[in-house]
Amino acid sequence: MIDDSTLTFEAHLESRAEAVEALLRQLLDQQHLLSGEIARPQQLLKAMRHGVLNGGKRLRPFLVLESARLFDGDPAAALRVAAALECVHCYSLIHDDLPSMDNDDLRRGQPTVHRAFDEATAILAGDSLLTFAFDIIADPATALDAKRRIDLVLELARAAGMGGMAGGQALDLEAATVVPDDDGIIRLQAMKTGALIRFGCEAGPILAGTPPSDRERLGEFGAAIGLAFQLADDMLDLTANTETMGKATGKDQSAGKATLVARHGIDWARRQLSGLVEQANALLEPYGESAERLKQAAGFVANRRN
Amino acid sequence: MIDDSTLTFEAHLESRAEAVEALLRQLLDQQHLLSGEIARPQQLLKAMRHGVLNGGKRLRPFLVLESARLFDGDPAAALRVAAALECVHCYSLIHDDLPSMDNDDLRRGQPTVHRAFDEATAILAGDSLLTFAFDIIADPATALDAKRRIDLVLELARAAGMGGMAGGQALDLEAATVVPDDDGIIRLQAMKTGALIRFGCEAGPILAGTPPSDRERLGEFGAAIGLAFQLADDMLDLTANTETMGKATGKDQSAGKATLVARHGIDWARRQLSGLVEQANALLEPYGESAERLKQAAGFVANRRN
Numbered sequence: 001m002i003d004d005s006t007l008t009f010e011a012h013l014e015s016r017a018e019a020v021e022a023l024l025r026q027l028l029d030q031q032h033l034l035s036g037e038i039a040r041p042q043q044l045l046k047a048m049r050h051g052v053l054n055g056g057k058r059l060r061p062f063l064v065l066e067s068a069r070l071f072d073g074d075p076a077a078a079l080r081v082a083a084a085l086e087c088v089h090c091y092s093l094i095h096d097d098l099p100s101m102d103n104d105d106l107r108r109g110q111p112t113v114h115r116a117f118d119e120a121t122a123i124l125a126g127d128s129l130l131t132f133a134f135d136i137i138a139d140p141a142t143a144l145d146a147k148r149r150i151d152l153v154l155e156l157a158r159a160a161g162m163g164g165m166a167g168g169q170a171l172d173l174e175a176a177t178v179v180p181d182d183d184g185i186i187r188l189q190a191m192k193t194g195a196l197i198r199f200g201c202e203a204g205p206i207l208a209g210t211p212p213s214d215r216e217r218l219g220e221f222g223a224a225i226g227l228a229f230q231l232a233d234d235m236l237d238l239t240a241n242t243e244t245m246g247k248a249t250g251k252d253q254s255a256g257k258a259t260l261v262a263r264h265g266i267d268w269a270r271r272q273l274s275g276l277v278e279q280a281n282a283l284l285e286p287y288g289e290s291a292e293r294l295k296q297a298a299g300f301v302a303n304r305r306n
Numbered sequence: 307m308i309d310d311s312t313l314t315f316e317a318h319l320e321s322r323a324e325a326v327e328a329l330l331r332q333l334l335d336q337q338h339l340l341s342g343e344i345a346r347p348q349q350l351l352k353a354m355r356h357g358v359l360n361g362g363k364r365l366r367p368f369l370v371l372e373s374a375r376l377f378d379g380d381p382a383a384a385l386r387v388a389a390a391l392e393c394v395h396c397y398s399l400i401h402d403d404l405p406s407m408d409n410d411d412l413r414r415g416q417p418t419v420h421r422a423f424d425e426a427t428a429i430l431a432g433d434s435l436l437t438f439a440f441d442i443i444a445d446p447a448t449a450l451d452a453k454r455r456i457d458l459v460l461e462l463a464r465a466a467g468m469g470g471m472a473g474g475q476a477l478d479l480e481a482a483t484v485v486p487d488d489d490g491i492i493r494l495q496a497m498k499t500g501a502l503i504r505f506g507c508e509a510g511p512i513l514a515g516t517p518p519s520d521r522e523r524l525g526e527f528g529a530a531i532g533l534a535f536q537l538a539d540d541m542l543d544l545t546a547n548t549e550t551m552g553k554a555t556g557k558d559q560s561a562g563k564a565t566l567v568a569r570h571g572i573d574w575a576r577r578q579l580s581g582l583v584e585q586a587n588a589l590l591e592p593y594g595e596s597a598e599r600l601k602q603a604a605g606f607v608a609n610r611r612n
Contacts, residue, residue, distance in 0.1 A: 041468060041473040041474075041476035041477050041480070042480075043476060043479070043480055044468055044472070044473060044476035045468065048468065091433075095429055095430075095433060098426075098429065100424070100425035100426045100429065101426050101429070118406070119406035120404075120406045120407050120479055121476065121479065123401055123404065123406065123407065123429065124401075124472050124475055124476050124479075126433075127397075127401060127432075127433075127436065127472045128467050128468040128472045128473070128476075130433065130436060130437065131436065131463050131466050131467035131468070131472060132463070132467055132468065134440050134459055134460075134462075134463040135460065135463035135464060135467055138456050138457075138459040138460035138463060139460060145452075146451075146452035146453040146455075146456045147452040149452075149456045150444050150452045150455045150456045150459070151444075153440055153444040153456070153459050154440075154441065154444035154445060156440075157437050157438070157440040157441035157444060158441060160437050161434050161437035161438055161441055162347060162350055162351065162354065162434040162437070162438065166350070166430050166433050166434045166437060167347040167350060167434070168347075169430055170347035170349060170350035170427065170430050170434075171347050173349070173426055173427065173430075174347070174348075174349055
């Protein structure tokens with residue numbers, strides 16, 4: 001991994017993304033065999049690779065790697081946890097894109113998994129990526145003691161499950177019939193988008209074995225940038241076009257979906273975003289210069305163009 | 307939990323099923339809250355309960371409880387692992403029943419989850435149950451040291467993932483276009499159905515912390531009864547009716563699906579079943595009378611009527 005402090009933030013993000021993608025490729029080429037009785041489900045593996053190795057920005061893995069670095073966590077273990085988190089993120093995209101969910105044809109400029117393969121294969125590819133995430137963390141190759149690995153499994157399961165991402169997605173479905181108020185939208189987004197971003201920021205302290213107060217602080221940082229991420233996403237849905245985003249845009253608006261941006265306007269959203277970035281940065285003050293890249297990540301999340 | 311050795315096997319199975327169901331109910335009533343920022347996804351929880359609390363035989367949990375008992379594993383921890391395994395099993399049923407997979411309307415005599423709710427909710431309910439399984443095992447409430455919990459997470463992830471159940475399901479999809487040979491069918495079934503049954507039998511030794519040789523032996527026992535389970539299932543698909551089974555039957559036959567029973571006939575299948583039960587029982591000889599109920603389970607799996 002390149003560790004040159006003169007690199008721009010974008011170059012850092014890219015070099016981290018390459019490292020994560022290389023590990024994901026390697027992990028999906030290995031096979032965890034059940035005794036001798038296994039066959040290789042080739043279509044499934046192709047679909048999983050299609051859903052994961054598609055040039056995402058790898059923001060969540062970046063947060064794992066940087067939050068681990070902040071507390072001198074083992075970089076190789078952090079890279080595996082980062083890859084696991086990306087598997088969970090990509091599984092959620094595969095399932096969200098399905099015809100019965102958001103019914104999207106494009107993702108990162110490529111056909112979605114159910115378009116490139118078929119619905120059944122897309123469902124199984126998502127299921128398998130989610131399961132694989134826990135395999136990756138639990139594997140002794142993630143060279144952390146059992147206590148830290150099980151803590152990571154527990155927090156990832158909670159961030160991804162009914163009280164986190166999947167629950168947020170379910171609330172999003174319910175929001176189509178009962179429109180939530182502002183607090184409802186914020187809760188929904190904290191679960192749907194925020195939970196995995198927050199986990200990314202907490203993963204470093206957990207895997208480095210730092211005191212609870214650091215973990216809490218990084219968790220609050222994660223919550224702030226998670227909210228910023230969703231605000232920026234909602235603004236982009238209103239203002240960007242399909243070409244820039246690599247996926248359909250304007251969908252929330254045409255679906256009459258309640259977003260804070262639609263409700264309060266772009267100017268309000270910009271002010272909120274600045275406030276969230278300031279709040280996020282203030283949380284990292286105690287760590288001084290070592291937290292510089294995480295602070296840059298907060299700005300990046302708020303100002304991204306796609 | 308009743309522990310009266312004069313009970314019939316069926317009564318034992320039923321009393322274990324009740325204990326597992328009571329714990330599942332309790333676990334789904336609790337909520338693992340992400341700080342204060344959570345809302346309750348009511349529809350999702352209803353769909354998860356519909357998919358899990360539906361009066362199944364709870365064979366896999368039974369195997370966990372009995373294999374744990376054989377090695378004096380902690381009964382409360384075993385019950386939680388049993389509940390987690392049932393969550394994985396039920397998630398797989400919910401997803402397998404979806405229109406793009408087996409397109410089934412009935413499961414255990416009730417509407418399938420996507421029929422009772424909708425497809426999107428069924429996908430999320432399955433996703434959430436799978437995730438919850440890892441939450442349950444990793445939770446310190448599963449009073450085992452971190453090493454045993456992480457071993458269980460790893461083995462469950464492998465049994466459920468691309469090298470296990472989900473991979474077997476993917477091979478089953480592929481089998482619709484390229485018909486597998488006998489070995490191919492056996493591998494597919496060992497993954498699709500066998501892997502979770504095998505995990506159930508290995509979970510006891512793992513959670514009790516027994517030497518690898520016991521775990522291996524129980525794993526082989528699980529593999530044998532997994533194969534028996536699938537043979538019996540394929541026989542029932544040919545001979546039973548929808549009313550007895552609580553789900554559609556004759557589907558494999560009408561889909562021209564390759565099963566060993568279709569290929570070699572009912573008499574051959576009966577002989578195979580006897581052989582597998584004998585083999586399974588022989589594996590348990592070293593444990594004497596304490597293994598009686600697991601032996602009965604082997605017979606039950608081979609001779610079940612629904």
